[in-house]
Amino acid sequence: MGRPARVEPFARRIVDWQRAHGRRDLPWQGQRDPYRVWLSEIMLQQTQVATVREYYVRFLQVFPDVQALAAAPLDDVLALWSGLGYYSRARNLHRCARAVVELHGGRFPASSDALAQLPGIGKSTAAAIAAFCHGERAAILDGNVKRVLARHLGFDADLAQSGPQRALWVKAQALLPESDAMAAYTQGLMDLGATACTRNAPRCGACPVANGCEARKTGRTALIPAPRPRKALPEKSVTWLLLRSRGRLLMEKRPAPGLWGGLWVFPEAPGRDVRGHCRRSFGCEIASRTPLAPLEHGFTHFRLHIRPLLCHVAQKPFPSAPGRQWFAVDEAAAAAVPAPVRKLVLSLAK
Ligand code: SF4
Structure with missing residues (x-):
């Protein structure tokens, strides 16, 4: 055929x-x-x-x-x-x-x-x-190629839909x-x-298929692919406890599957009673607390506001255990950690 x-x-x-x-x-x-x-x-x-x-x-x-x-x-x-x-x-x-x-x-x-x-x-x-x-x-048909083909063919249906x-x-x-x-x-x-058929500013003059391109011919390059309605992302806040004991930092492994599953992340404070929580959960007394500069991290489905709290541990805490580990700072920087954790670890290493 x-x-x-x-x-x-x-x-x-x-x-x-x-x-x-x-x-x-x-x-x-x-x-x-x-x-x-x-x-x-x-x-x-x-x-x-x-x-x-x-x-x-x-x-x-x-x-x-x-x-x-x-x-x-x-x-x-x-x-x-x-x-x-x-x-x-x-x-x-x-x-x-x-x-x-x-x-x-x-x-x-x-x-x-x-x-x-x-x-x-x-x-x-x-x-x-x-x-x-x-x-x-x-x-x-990855994202870039969808855009090229949809524009070239003048295909303006909603590509978020399976049909x-x-x-x-x-x-x-x-x-x-x-x-x-x-x-x-x-x-x-x-x-x-x-390089040419980019999302916001296609360079049609440099495009080898410009002659046959429906979106270019009909002035619809900004409309194809159909722009997705932008939804305001939910915001979430969390306090991270950076427990420091003898130069080591405590981290917990997140369960997989799940957010940051399998990665090491600082423990979260479940409420205002940080001292009581640390005593019960990690066996340690907090000698002093220093709030560090907050961070933000974007996920596809929400925005996370992180309040890091550097806590100096006064006495010997619970040792490392499965899913919970005290890392030397250089070990923590090289471990399986997400970007905001690494950023905090590196800031402490300075
Ligand atoms: S002519 Fe323009 S819009 Fe059409 S495929 Fe080429 S770069 Fe994209």
């Missing part, structure tokens, strides 16, 4: 543009190693390229292959992920590595359908791995080139979304 007339020009232009003008200097580019492609795709979800670069290189130094990652304790994986956010990605990464080793003999399956069965690998990530590593004709999403997948699949160009095409769409 023949394809629509616009198919080949669109893919051809994306491929040619990628080869001439696409990004060249990303450490994960030009890879056919599924482990490295997978790692970069997971890290790039929700996170800027500039941030991912450093994490990606460091991660590979410690875990150069899927066997090394599968054999590592989750704590070590979370420690390397610390500061990158969205920690369920790291937990799934670890589960996925173990599944690849245990179920697939240490080799990622080749097809996007089989890849999408693994923990933490969604349809678009599976397609990217299969396209880059095996040339499979599978369409990706329009499914329809866009079908259209994305119909635009694919032959498999020998799949890697360049997939990379080209990603590059176009990141």
